[in-house]
Amino acid sequence: MIDHDDSADDAAALLGPDGPFARELPNFAPRAEQQAMAQAVQHAITECETLIAEAGTGTGKTYAYLVPALLSNQRVIVSTGTKALQDQLYFRDLPRVKAVLGTRQKTALLKGRANYLCLYRLDQTVREGANFDKPQAAQLAAIRAWSARTRHGDRMELAEVPEESPLWPRVTSTPENCLGVECPFYDDCHVVKARREALEADLVVVNHHLLFADLALKQEGFGEILPGAQAFILDEAHQVPELAGQFFSQSVSARQLTDLAQDALRECSGVTGAIGLLLEPVEALQDALRQLRLAMEPLPVRGPFQLMDARADVHEGLHDLCELLAALTDLLASQAERSRGFANVHERAAVLGERLERITESAGEQDVRWYERFPRGFVLYATPLDLAAPLRAMRERTQAAWIHTSATLSVAGSFEHFARQLGLDDPQTLRLDSPFDYARQALCYLPAGLPDPNARDYTERVLDAVLPVLEASHGRAFLLFTSHRALRRAAELLAERVSWPLFVQGTAPRHQLLEEFRHSGHGVLLGAASFWEGVDVAGEALSVVVIDKLPFAAPDDPVLQARLEALESQGINPFMGWQVPTAAIALKQGAGRLIRDVHDRGVLVLCDPRLSSKGYGKLFLASLPPMPRTRELGDVTAFFGNTPAGGQA
Known part of the structure; x- marks a missing residue:
């Protein structure tokens, strides 16, 4: 680590207008929000505190936590919600930050064992010589050829074998079928090598699945890797409550x-x-x-x-x-x-x-x-039933700083719901609005006259309200649905009524749909749950996001029902105390797809009439970025009317 003078040890100053990032990185724009977050993260790591930091889209939160993490000279674990973000962090963001800071710390990327080729299982599969059909035989040949040249054995490297191929489970291991030190291939094992590198690293990038598998000691068999960290930084932390439920189950x-x-x-x-x-x-x-x-x-x-x-x-x-x-x-x-x-x-x-x-x-x-x-x-x-207790115990065992960050953790300005679910008592909190100019860049349209969301023809009526918006924007839209049934119905109806290319979740892998949508220029993409978050389409390909209903959790979820009953017995209104805040955070995620950079412009169409007719609707609206709202279609066409058809909206 290079010796720094005092000002260089100040994460905020390094990210400021006179710092090395502004000097050395093309397109780097210093942002007050990013500097404020970097300062808060640095303080939390130094003082070993718990921090909740909500940073609106465009804050640049990745640099805001990587800079103080690398400056700290402590062992830090950074955990993300998805493998895609994990790879982006490790292969793109981290090398840039290290280069600017001139640091030599060892970093490592660690995924769950299902992501690594198992040489023993590959050998077994080849020996068995099962009767594979032609495509599978070709995939097995590709995996064998790759196994001879790969250094890390991370299946992400081999794009030609699709992620959903039935061959992957046959050539990767599970905690149950791994032979451990008894394995004839142990010395060359990719999982063992990845773990060894993680053990020796100062900063390890993992994902939430792996973090909880390890901390909940769920037989991943390496409780020795993550302990010893002085700080845990959880990005996309809004996913933690649900994931923790899976891992303590x-x-x-x-x-x-x-x-x-x-x-x-x-x-x-x-x-x-x-x-x-x-x-x-x-x-x-x-x-x-x-x-x-x-x-x-x-x-x-x-x-x-x-x-x-x-x-x-x-x-x-x-x-x-x-x-x-x-x-x-x-x-x-x-x-x-x-x-x-x-x-x-x-x-x-x-x-x-x-x-x-x-x-x-x-x-x-x-x-x-x-x-x-x-x-x-x-x-x-x-x-x-209650995750707060095991999560609290898990954090106390680590005696480390815990930093939770995401663009969506608060409900109408309050972190109470998130903190209660995780058992975070008296955390430090920081709320940073997006630096984007929502007042100028965006418009929220609440179509008038829609029926109750339980109406039989609700999806048909939503499409009637949305079609004129799509006409004005020339397609270029995401339609997000709270149920797969509504998604399928909308896909049927739209196929007969629009000339723009339609991209429907389930007809191709997610990354392929997004790629084709970006290239189409005027596409309309229909998605459910997994398209509400982690999807980034900047620029003119996406100018409208439509949300059909408020995303309340399915009432048939037995865990949710039991939790709601427990809240009621504690004298807490389960609807206002749990269902509304959870749905508000999900709505913020969906709405966050719209404006992805300073040049984006777009319209958010919220169809659910309960936003205006019910008292709790105000809570949802207060949780969204501050953009002008309208019930008039004329305002929408005027918003898009500023530019010629097909131009940058």
């Missing part, structure tokens, strides 16, 4: 049990007499899984465990499954000494058996037990 899926059964049979190949012993119990377990899934068919797609257990055939099926898994576990114990693979399969069976018992037997006050069923399988869960 226990679950057992039909898929895990099927994989276990198949791996048990696969291990038999080199062990005399094993197949005679195991074939029948494995087939019985697989049959019980099929029977149970069939018995669950009449049930709703998800619901509380009690609803499922109340059906006699399901209750019986669960009982059989538990018995058969216990019997198989005992048999595997007798083979555990005979091969590394059998020892591993036995251990997995024991863990799954314990979890299954906890979910089916326990009726503790602390857990919400629930199920979810899929076309070919199901998952059973036990989720803690």
Whole structure:
């Protein structure tokens, strides 16, 4: 690390008009908001404090936390919500900041094990020589060729094999099937190498999935990597409450049990007499899984465990499954000494058996037990009712600074909802508005005369209101829906009514849809949940964002229902105390797609009439950036009328 004088140790000054970033980086614009955030982050790291920092779009929050993180000379973990942002941070932003600061700190990128090629599983898949169809055989050949030249084994490097290819699960490992130090390929293992690099680094870039898997000690098996950090910086922190729920949950899926059964049979190949012993119990377990899934068919797609257990055939099926898994576990114990693979399969069976018992037997006050069923399988869960306690304990164990940042953490200026969910008692808080000029760059249109969102023809009426806006903007729009059903209906209707190219979520991978949308120039993209956040289309390709309804969480979510009941019993109004704030943060995310840089101009169309007719509508509107609002279509056409058709709107 280069010796700095006092002013150079001031993160805000370094990002200021006389600092090295302004001198050395083309297109770098000093921003007071960025400097204020850098100062707050620096203070939190030095004083080992908890900070919540909301920084509106365009603040440049990445530099605002990387600069103080690198200046601190402490070990820092930076965690992001998505792998895409993780890669952007590590390969683009971090090298620039390091170059400007002239620092030599070691940095590392660490992902979950499913992102790294497993040499043992690849070797097994090649040896088995299964009958792959042509595309899969070509993909396997590509993976083999790449495995000989890759240094990191990060599957992101191999774009020609799509992320959803069924081959990836066969050539990557899971915590359950990894052989660890017993593996013949251990010395060359990509996961081990990545972890070793992370252990030696001063700044490690991870994602929230990995962070929680590790801190919740969820068998990722490297509780030794993240401890020892003096600061944790969580970007896209608005995702943390939901993710934490997943990681402090226990679950057992039909898929895990099927994989276990198949791996048990696969291990038999080199062990005399094993197949005679195991074939029948494995087939019985697989049959019980099929029977149970069939018995669950009449049930709703998800619901509380009690609803499922109340059906006699399901209750019986669960009982059989538990018995058969216990019997198989005992048999595997007798083979555990005979091969590394059998020892591993036995251990997995024991863990799954314990979890299954906890979910089916326990009726503790602390857990919400629930199920979810899929076309070919199901998952059973036990989720803690209150996440604040385990999260607080986890933070206290680290004795580190915790910095939470995102563009969307407050509701009408208050951080209370976010802080309560995470158990953040008395945190430092900072709220920075976007430096964009929303008063000039944007317009919020609330179409008049729309029916109640529960009306049967609601989607049709929304499109009637939106079509004149699309005419004025010549397409170039995102239509965001709160349900896939509305999305499909809108796609059908629009196909007959517009001439612009339509891009519909689900018809191609997300990144491909976005790329094609950008290039089309006048596209209309229809998306649901995953398009509400993390999507960045700057410039004239996107000039309208339409949101069909306020994004309240699905009422059929058993965990949400249990949480709302618990709030009610504490004397808190669950609707105003939980549902409205959560939906307001989601709405801010969707609205945030519109203005992505200082030159963007656009119209946000909020169709839900409850924004005007209900008292809580004011809370939603107060949570959005300060832009002029109108109920007149004429104002929208005037907004776009300033420029010739197809020009920069």
